[in-house]
Amino acid sequence: MKDYIMSNLNQYAPLRFITAGSVDDGKSTLIGRLLYDSKALLSDQLLSLDKSKSNGEVIDFSILTDGLEAEREQGITIDVAYRYFSTAKRKFIIADTPGHEQYTRNMVTGASTANAAVVLIDASQLDFSKEEVELLAQTKRHSAILKHLNTPHIIVAVNKMDLLNFEQNKFNAITAAYTKLAKQLGLKEVVFVPVSALQGDNIVHKSDATPWYEGEALLTVLENLPTDDHQSEKAEDFHFPVQLVSRLDQDKQDDFRGYQGRIESGSIRKGDKVRIEPTGYETRITEIYSPNGLVQSAKVGEQVTLRLADDIDISRGDTFLAENSATVATKALKATVCWFDQRALNPARKYLLKHTTLTVFAKVSSVDRVLDVQTLSHSAQADSLKMNDIGEVQISLQKPITATTYAQNIATGSFILIDEATYHTVAAGMILEI
Known part of the structure; x- marks a missing residue:
């Protein structure tokens, strides 16, 4: 049944x-x-x-x-x-x-x-x-x-x-x-x-x-196709990138400070303990606001505003995780990228990497291999990527990001690379290893 x-x-x-x-x-x-x-x-x-x-x-x-x-x-x-x-x-x-x-x-x-x-x-x-x-x-x-x-x-x-x-x-x-x-x-x-x-x-x-x-x-x-939904609602997988810090009233007697964004994985309840990355601070959720007002809990995919028990220095791009989450911030990624730009990848250049709500400077430190779509073999001799190439690369970041692999979560395991001079999107990436 x-x-x-x-x-x-x-x-x-x-x-x-x-x-x-x-x-x-x-x-x-x-x-x-x-x-x-x-x-x-x-x-x-x-x-x-x-x-x-x-x-x-x-x-x-x-x-x-x-x-x-x-x-x-x-x-x-x-x-x-x-x-x-x-x-x-x-x-x-x-x-x-x-x-x-x-x-x-x-x-x-x-x-x-x-x-x-x-x-x-x-x-x-x-x-x-x-x-x-x-x-x-x-x-x-x-x-x-x-x-x-x-x-x-x-x-x-x-x-x-x-x-x-x-x-x-x-x-x-x-x-x-x-x-x-x-x-x-x-x-x-x-x-x-x-x-x-x-x-x-x-x-x-x-x-x-x-x-x-x-x-x-x-x-x-x-x-008749099943709709596969791999988004986890487990509390231990909670992942919430901060999109906006909301200050509605800066009066000292009623200082509202909320953190707005979308829950990309897991779920959260009032009273749950959370860890803030990349700082590592720990605190507790005191209030959860949905578009319809105060709620006791929220899950993956919902847009919410969270309030904390402690005043912590938090800004856009920081990430709330479950207290015991194994996810940590990193400055190095291994990823598969699809190169979009007419200009080939220049390993000597810095690009902007946009991941969830955070944008950081990034450099492709090495091109490990490039897929040959005709033979489906991988070349390890290439040191760049041309338009429409698909390759595996190593990326070093100026600041840490709180990411997962693409297989774990699409939203937190994907990114785009942007040319800092033209602001053209030059590549889309899927994280393989942290």
């Missing part, structure tokens, strides 16, 4: 998923078809689709997600487009991410909060004359990023099967190639679906064109 109840709760939990893959794989078209066939479009959107018909027959579904004029002119996705829809079983938030290598950073942004990813592969672009099908480089790059971001569920939609007459042997060749890639990267929970986004085969309903396919349509797969 318990499993049955949990299964039904998962069906109704909102699912955030992205589409990923190479240019022209049909990501925008797939989302448009998904919205159209699930009857999730408004009347004005249906009118726009009707006007988009070419030769009076073919609908351009990509106009539903490609909102920028430059996207429509070039026929590519540049920005991340978010769409919301629901079925009788579940609510969905879709992020249509760019396939072009130049906009890999936008794909990372969309994937960072996703519960699942639909990786599209354009079957018509692959060469089946060889013994093993070679997947496109961007498919490999996006899959590697999804692995580093710990995306729980991967659905591979083999698109444009109508151009291959829905041949089962070619679908099998693609699934074999991606299964090999998934094994190399360490991806788990991979599901394969043969589809035609333009024609609607296996998008919302099972297609008669693929009688050999025994799985479910794409929408059914998405509806």
Whole structure:
């Protein structure tokens, strides 16, 4: 009975998923078809689709997600487009991410909060004359990023099967190639679906064109995915970065001093003892304010204001931890980074590292290895990172930060690097070791 109840709760939990893959794989078209066939479009959107018909027959579904004029002119996705829809079983938030290598950073942004990813592969672009099908480089790059971001569920939609007459042997060749890639990267929970986004085969309903396919349509797969939530609510995992020190009244007789922020992990109750990092001071929680007023407790994800029993020198970027937490402040990190900037990493330069609510100066002290997306091997010879490279690096910080690994907690285990001169975000990082 318990499993049955949990299964039904998962069906109704909102699912955030992205589409990923190479240019022209049909990501925008797939989302448009998904919205159209699930009857999730408004009347004005249906009118726009009707006007988009070419030769009076073919609908351009990509106009539903490609909102920028430059996207429509070039026929590519540049920005991340978010769409919301629901079925009788579940609510969905879709992020249509760019396939072009130049906009890999936008794909990372969309994937960072996703519960699942639909990786599209354009079957018509692959060469089946060889013994093993070679997947496109961007498919490999996006899959590697999804692995580093710990995306729980991967659905591979083999698109444009109508151009291959829905041949089962070619679908099998693609699934074999991606299964090999998934094994190399360490991806788990991979599901394969043969589809035609333009024609609607296996998008919302099972297609008669693929009688050999025994799985479910794409929408059914998405509806039944569990929403994995790894956020801990244990009191011993309490992690609260201070965003703002609130002083409402500086009168000595009624001096209100509260510390505002978001609980990134664990839970807290009135009276609990906490430790402040990086100073190591210990004190006790006397009051907890939520947006609705005083409460006795709060948990991960909630925005709160905390008051303490002692007056301690605390500022933005300091972190409240459970008294017995094993987490400590550190000035050295080992991390995986995705390099976004057109200018290569300069190990001689200092960058700004933004982690939760704290920004500190940082230097990439060494590049340990760089992933070759073609061979999936790692080069230990590189001493820099170029645009869209994925590498493991050592980072030294000017001031300590209170962090966890990315595997322990996404919010406290991730960061961005910023160019101090231009304030461009040059990289996104996932902490491997403290």
